[in-house]
């Protein structure tokens with residue numbers, strides 16, 4: 001019996017291996033089958049070992065904490081330190097975010113001044129804007145002068161403020177979230193929304209289109225041009241004594257990074273502006289849903305793949321984030337097995353924070369500044385004290401059964417802001 005490859009598969013099937021004349025063929029094919037099976041087993045073993053090794057070198061960390069506590073900033077610091085080339089690539093997309101931060105700061109300043117002026121009209125004794133002067137001008141005269149000056153500035157700044165909502169909508173990809181006050185949100189992959197042709201030095205020569213990236217480009221160009229045309233009034237407003245008084249009396253609640261951007265307005269409004277690392281670390285834009293970032297980090301000669309999950313912490317996001325988190329949770333579960341699961345404890349209606357749990361690390365970022373300054377409140381809920389909310393959230397994270405096997409790292413960040421305030425003479429009583 002020939003056992004060459006000339007034997008077809010149909011011939012093999014038709015052979016009766018119980019017959020003695022086919023015994024040699026049987027032995028041959030049995031041996032071949034065993035060899036193939038062993039090869040498959042070996043491949044499976046190797047694949048399993050590869051996966052095990054990869055999973056051993058994969059470290060997953062989730063950033064938890066209330067809105068504005070600095071989770072995304074921490075992730076950016078990781079990126080800057082371990083994968084700065086990726087930050088360089090996405091640098092242009094931060095340009096509209098910086099513009100948005102400036103626009104928002106200007107609008108909030110004017111709104112707060114308007115509110116203060118109208119409140120003063122009803123009860124002039126409670127002014128935090130004006131106080132008796134030694135210039136011989138009465139408080140009411142000074143108030144009138146300031147009201148007129150601010151009114152004139154507002155007129156000059158109207159074109160700038162008018163763009164805020166449109167810019168926010170472009171950054172957020174057209175979505176809006178109930179309860180949020182900041183108006184701009186970024187989701188995973190948001191950089192793709194912003195054209196990669198920035199910086200906008202030859203802006204006037206490009207024909208605008210009305211869809212997708214073309215429209216975003218058009219809006220950003222408009223913001224850039226309007227900003228360049230209103231640098232003067234922005235600077236006058238920021239240096240105005242009424243604004244300084246409001247800031248001193250802590251009546252003007254701007255984002256923490258607003259002074260940084262308003263003080264850098266000349267640089268930001270220049271044609272061809274490209275955000276610096278410091279700009280990128282200072283911007284404030286809310287995260288929506290869950291963003292996954294991967295960094296290869298060399299630890300003692302071995303490269304570990306860190307996967308950092310940055311979660312949106314705002315209360316206003318509760319239902320939307322719940323939806324996103326559960327979808328993302330199942331996606332991650334599919335990709336990573338059961339190592340990641342969705343914690344539903346705080347996701348019931350009425351609860352505010354969406355969290356995913358994982359077995360490796362949970363980094364809880366606690367607003368150190370707010371812990372020392374109980375007068376700070378949540379932006380999305382101005383009645384809730386930040387320290388109370390943060391501690392409540394921390395308790396929930398610590399007692400969450402799904403996080404039972406996770407290493408919990410408590411980060412007391414914003415220490416620089418705390419130091420600044422203490423140096424400025426703020427007393428800490430609690």
Ligand SMILES: Nc1nc2c(ncn2[C@@H]2O[C@H](COP(=O)(O)OP(=O)(O)OP(=O)(O)O)[C@@H](O)[C@H]2O)c(=O)[nH]1
Pocket residue numbers: 065066067068069070071072073074255256257281282283284285286287288311312313314413414415416417
């Ligand atoms: N000075 C200072 N500012 C910080 C620090 N960490 C974060 N910030 C600023 O705090 C603001 C909020 O930070 P984010 O990283 O956006 O906060 P978040 O926790 O991601 O907020 P959500 O996405 O809404 O959950 C930004 O303007 C940051 O620049 C810090 O250590 N020092």
Ligand SMILES: [Mg+2]
Pocket residue numbers: 071072073285286287310311312313
């Ligand atoms: Mg964030």
